Amino acid sequence: MADDQLSLTFAALADPTRRAILARLADGEATVNELAEPFSISLQAISKHLKVLERAGLITRGRDAQWRPCRLETAPLETASDWIRRYREIQRDRFDRLDQEIQAIQRKRKG
């Protein structure tokens, strides 16, 4: 996945309403009306969020013109999740090496 695709994924996830929509879709397909139900915002606002999610490849929408149910697509999430895991490993490694330096200073002082 290209970096800009990763940016699209993260940008799409950086909003609580969109994360709630994705969490709902993790339980199965839903229509726009069903997705809008728990929120006190307009259908238009929900549609805007869905467009962002669709552009990021996080959801797809059915062809049926009337219902167009939304479906969660997990591939970009898995890529983002892998990326985060690798990133955290790099940071952990860095702090582990800082720890080794600290212990080396301690040993020298005691020795």
Added chain:
Amino acid sequence: MGETEFVIEPGRQDIVITRVFDAPREVVFKALTDPNLIPNWWGPARYETTVDRADVRPGGQWRYVSRDADGTEYGFRGVYHDIVAPDRVVQTFEFEGMPGHVSLETATLEEVDGKTRYVGVSVFQSVADRDGMAQSGMEEGASEGFDRLAEVIQSLL
């Protein structure tokens, strides 16, 4: 070996990293600020990091260069705002590959039961900057991660 904890909330422009080191604050402070020791831990392990400049005092400049296996160099620079041994280091941070995207880093050392708790807070100019910097950090090992976001993502999979 201690646990490195990350707090990176979606939609915010800061990152907090916490780590407990089994050593007095003076020792942790030395490892953090001694220019001779910085190459040993600052950059990613597979890169060779050199200290180009490290004028460790308020107003002093720093510049580190990480070199990958192909010899490609990545420069990072900033200014030390505050150096208060053994309590605190406040500095700016900029990846030269993304000029103008400057973050403010505050490292605080607290003594807890003879150990030292390191709390590092990085504040970026925007949410997009934070996420973007962390992405370039993926390549350069420069910055921080996405812990809370990772949890959100895991819960969706």
